[in-house]
Amino acid sequence: xxxxxxxxxxxxxxxxxxxxxxxxxxxxxxxxxxxxxxxxxxxxxxxxxxxxxxxxxxxxxxxxxxxxxxxxxxxxxxxxxxxxxxxxxxxxxxxxxxxxxxxxxxxxxxxxxxxxxxxxxxxxxxxxxxxxxxxxxxxxxxxxxxxxxxxxxxxxxxxxxxxxxxxxxxxxxxxxxxxxxxxxxxxxxxxxxxxxxxxxxxxxxxxxxxxxxxxxxxxxxxxxxxxxxxxxxxxxxxxxxxxxxxxxxxxxxxxxxxxxxxxxxxxxxxxxxxxxxxxxxxxxxxxxxxxxxxxxxxxxxxxxxxxxxxxxxxxxx
Numbered sequence: 001x002x003x004x005x006x007x008x009x010x011x012x013x014x015x016x017x018x019x020x021x022x023x024x025x026x027x028x029x030x031x032x033x034x035x036x037x038x039x040x041x042x043x044x045x046x047x048x049x050x051x052x053x054x055x056x057x058x059x060x061x062x063x064x065x066x067x068x069x070x071x072x073x074x075x076x077x078x079x080x081x082x083x084x085x086x087x088x089x090x091x092x093x094x095x096x097x098x099x100x101x102x103x104x105x106x107x108x109x110x111x112x113x114x115x116x117x118x119x120x121x122x123x124x125x126x127x128x129x130x131x132x133x134x135x136x137x138x139x140x141x142x143x144x145x146x147x148x149x150x151x152x153x154x155x156x157x158x159x160x161x162x163x164x165x166x167x168x169x170x171x172x173x174x175x176x177x178x179x180x181x182x183x184x185x186x187x188x189x190x191x192x193x194x195x196x197x198x199x200x201x202x203x204x205x206x207x208x209x210x211x212x213x214x215x216x217x218x219x220x221x222x223x224x225x226x227x228x229x230x231x232x233x234x235x236x237x238x239x240x241x242x243x244x245x246x247x248x249x250x251x252x253x254x255x256x257x258x259x260x261x262x263x264x265x266x267x268x269x270x271x272x273x274x275x276x277x278x279x280x281x282x283x284x285x286x287x288x289x290x291x292x293x294x295x296x297x298x299x300x301x302x303x304x305x306x307x308x309x310x311x312x313x314x315x316x317x
Contacts, residue, residue: 006032007316008307009096009105010077011084012249014041015293016283017111018068019300020307024109025075027308031109032078034098036249039081040065041113042134042284043293050141052293061129064293089256089276106316107278107307110257110265111300112249114284114291118242119151123207127240131209131219134242136160137292143168143239149222151204152243153177158186160243165195172197172235174204176227199235201227207240248285257281264288272303278314280306 008024008031010017017033024031038044043061050058059067069079082098093104116134118124124132133139136150140163148168150161153175161171173190178200180187190196206223221236248263258266258275265281267273272280282303283296 004101004103005093006030006103006105007311008032008107008109008304009034009094009103010109010111011096012036012041012111012113012283012285013039013069013079014043014065014111014113014283014296015068016113016285016296016300016303017041017109018065018072019297020109020111020282020304021072021077022068022075023301023304024307025072025077027304028076029308029311030076030078031072032080032103033072034084034096035079035081036083036112039079040069042116048142049138049293051138084252087252087256089253089279092278094278106314107311108280109272109300109303109307110253110274110279110281110285111283111296111303112252112285113296114246114248114264114288116242117245117247119204119244121204121207123209124242127207127209127217127219130217131239132207132242133239135291136163136241136243139239139241140164140167145169146238147172147236148239148241149174149204149235149237150241150243151175152245153179154181154243154245155183155186156245157243158182158190160241161196162186162190162193164241165193168195168239170197171195172199172237174199174202174222174224176203177201199224203227204240205232208234246284246288246291248288250285260288262288272299272306278307278310 007029010033013035086097088095096103147170202224205225208221209219265286280303282299
């Protein structure tokens with residue numbers, strides 16, 4: 001076999017991919033991790049992570065991913081800072097293309113994650129992790145007794161707004177229309193909550209904040225634009241949560257792996273098996289419910305064990 005033939009190819013390098021790498025490396029399967037366009041996944045744009053077990057005083061998102069990567073490499077995993085741009089799962093070994101290189105693999109673990117849909121503002125990118133977040137469960141704790149905005153009109157937005165009332169003194173839901181896409185039960189629950197207010201027919205035109213020494217930044221509010229008459233107003237806030245949905249990073253697998261209508265990979269219940277034997281999915285790429293680093297890591301472990309057992313059954317190991 002050539003140097004470009006792998007027992008286990010791991011596509012994606014967030015908590016799911018790196019955990020899968022730790023387990024498969026310890027099983028002497030010599031995994032290769034294709035890190036993709038965002039090595040470390042979504043946690044690399046997160047500042048403080050306080051809800052990952054084992055870090056009593058919290059840890060920075062990029063640091064957590066670096067520690068996990070080093071742990072995987074310590075056991076023999078290899079990292080390739082390349083993006084997989086094409087796959088062929090119709091034959092075995094599977095074929096994966098990364099830029100000008102072609103690889104074959106006995107098994108593949110897909111952990112390409114999902115990306116939060118964002119507003120696309122320059123100021124949003126500037127304050128991401130410094131008052132702008134796409135995960136209330138991850139960051140809500142930091143806004144005790146503070147005022148926050150939630151952008152969106154679906155179930156996710158109202159669910160996050162309701163969750164944030166456990167911490168924030170006031171939550172303002174910003175929605176571009178008058179009517180919400182959310183289910184009636186979620187709308188009713190949010191409207192009954194005394195901490196939640198609504199600013200409908202509004203969009204965020206600009207995120208406002210302060211920049212201090214040593215690169216420190218903080219959000220102070222947003223400029224809202226009225227979608228009906230075009231007028232603008234500034235609203236004060238300590239944090240802004242973007243809740244307009246997630247998009248799984250599965251474009252390269254379309255037509256080969258079963259997906260739901262949104263593009264999330266479908267796995268067999270209680271496992272990480274996709275519809276193609278030998279191809280497994282872990283983390284946010286197959287999880288539209290929890291989307292947490294710890295659940296991603298858990299399914300990364302599952303995918304590694306599933307892949308190991310499958311390779312043993314096929315007598316490939």
